[in-house]
Amino acid sequence: MEEEKMNLRLDANVQKLEAERLRKGKAKAEEDLDSLKIDYKKLRSSIRTAGLGKTLEQ
Structure with missing residues (x-):
């Protein structure tokens, strides 16, 4: 009985x-x-700032 209780506690x-x-x-x-x-x-902002947005979307 005690061993069973100990096993339950361990589980x-x-x-x-x-x-x-x-x-x-998580x-x-x-x-x-x-x-x-x-x-x-940040990457999207950099792409827009560099004017590359249109070439990437095509």
């Missing part, structure tokens, strides 16, 4: 750690996506 701890790892991974992915969006906006 709960493992699940908790996995959930935390997934949350951290947060990192969201940060990376935000960074890519900012870089894309």
Whole structure:
């Protein structure tokens, strides 16, 4: 009985750690996506400033 309780606690701890790892991974992915969006906006702005927008769209 005690061994079963210990196994259940260990399983709960493992699940908790996995959930935390997934949350951290999701947060990192969201940060990376935000960074890519900012870089894309800067690139589009640079293209417009350089007057290359029309040649790229054709």
